[in-house]
Amino acid sequence: MAKERIEHEGKVVSVDKDYIAVEILNKSACAACHAKGVCGASDQAVKVVEVAQDIQTLTEDYQVGETVNVVMAPSMGTQAVWFAYVIPLIVLMASIGVFSLCGAGEVLMGIGSLGIVALYYLGVYLFRNKISKIFTFSIEKQVK
Numbered sequence: 133m134a135k136e137r138i139e140h141e142g143k144v145v146s147v148d149k150d151y152i153a154v155e156i157l158n159k160s161a162c163a164a165c166h167a168k169g170v171c172g173a174s175d176q177a178v179k180v181v182e183v184a185q186d187i188q189t190l191t192e193d194y195q196v197g198e199t200v201n202v203v204m205a206p207s208m209g210t211q212a213v214w215f216a217y218v219i220p221l222i223v224l225m226a227s228i229g230v231f232s233l234c235g236a237g238e239v240l241m242g243i244g245s246l247g248i249v250a251l252y253y254l255g256v257y258l259f260r261n262k263i264s265k266i267f268t269f270s271i272e273k274q275v276k
Contacts, residue, residue, distance in 0.1 A: 137203050144198045151182040152194055154202050183269050200271045208267050224249050
């Protein structure tokens with residue numbers, strides 16, 4: 133059975149009229165290990181997610197410091213993988229093929245292909261506001 137949603141516990145760090153900022157602790161698989169204090173391989177990162185205010189969040193009245201659940205659909209993770217890894221790989225392989233068919237040398241092929249992938253990521257950055265509308269999060273109060 134597929135998971136219907138992805139949840140992360142977080143803490144509200146700011147609330148304004150448009151967004152609620154929630155800080156979540158992104159843990160790796162070894163973050164809960166008893167030896168993490170002496171191991172350099174464990175990685176934990178604090179991430180801040182902005183959740184747009186909507187009717188539900190306005191009626192719930194969230195406060196700074198409150199512990200909440202940040203919720204997203206699993207399909208958004210798949211879409212993020214496509215934007216971040218799959219499409220750039222396809223662009224890279226296609227550009228290598230085109231440069232190769234044109235008879236470009238290896239150096240030009242490598243630099244040109246990486247430049248085209250860099251342009252892809254620049255496009256993603258420039259359209260980040262439109263892309264952010266695809267990846268929406270919601271929050272809910274934790275049940276005690």
